[in-house]
Amino acid sequence: MNKSPNSALNEKIISTKPIFSGKIISLQIDTVELPDGSKGEREVIKHPGAIAVLAVRDGRLLLVDQFRTPLGRCELEIPAGKLEKGEDPLEAAKRELQEETGYSAGKISLLHSFYTSPGFADEIIHLYLAEDLKQGESAPDEDEFLEVHEATLQEVKRYIAEGWISDAKTMLAVYIWELASHTGKYGHE
Known part of the structure; x- marks a missing residue:
């Protein structure tokens, strides 16, 4: 940055x-x-950094629902995960998308990188756009239990309003998705 x-x-x-x-x-x-x-x-x-994936299939955003111990509840989020030591963020995005949702992307590109809480942490998240999705088998980490959901833009906005989605990276991805639905462009292409 x-x-x-x-x-x-x-x-x-x-x-x-x-x-x-x-x-x-x-x-x-x-x-x-x-x-x-x-x-x-x-x-x-x-923090080693992380990736997150904005994956839209047939007008529906791929989300994962999983229990988040710090929150004491489940949270709907876009697929995401931390970077392994020395791992390329693009490769991590491909890996996490497949592991968490079972989908692979024919095309994947960086939308933006951002810091989560620069007042006390150096965590950076690289947000990717996954396109041309093809379904396969999911393979979550051994200690990761999640369910995959698909939702339209209107449904996702309702989930935010109702508090089912309160995760900042997911809310940012939804904002970018909404902008793209009006302009036809994602991020700062």
């Missing part, structure tokens, strides 16, 4: 103190030099 042109606001990392290292994330406290020369601390979650 591009750096801000306003270097007067940059903070310099003086030291990093690791706090926790887990399977998916790690937490550290960075001591930084602020723009005015004083010092501050930043709690930072490090």
Whole structure:
């Protein structure tokens, strides 16, 4: 991602103190030099990055329904997953689409990359558009239990209004899908 042109606001990392290292994330406290020369601390979650897939088949968005422990409930989301170490995001998008939905894409392209919570995490999600879908067999991860759903734009908008979809990456994908339905273009092609 591009750096801000306003270097007067940059903070310099003086030291990093690791706090926790887990399977998916790690937490550290960075001591930084602020723009005015004083010092501050930043709690930072490090994440390997992720992908998400906007997959539309015959005017219907592919969604997965799965239990999300932090929320204590199921959530409807677009197919997504974390990047494995050194994994190409495009290959991860193809893998996750197939694993979670059973579909493969004849064409897949990057729509946009965005940060989920830049105030405390470096997680970046690469959002892909999957087209020319062909059905096959799903193969979710061993600890992943989900159901695949298909929904029209109107149904998905109702799911958002009713709180069945509250996931930011899915809401962003729906917004892009809605724009495309009016303009015929996805993202910033």
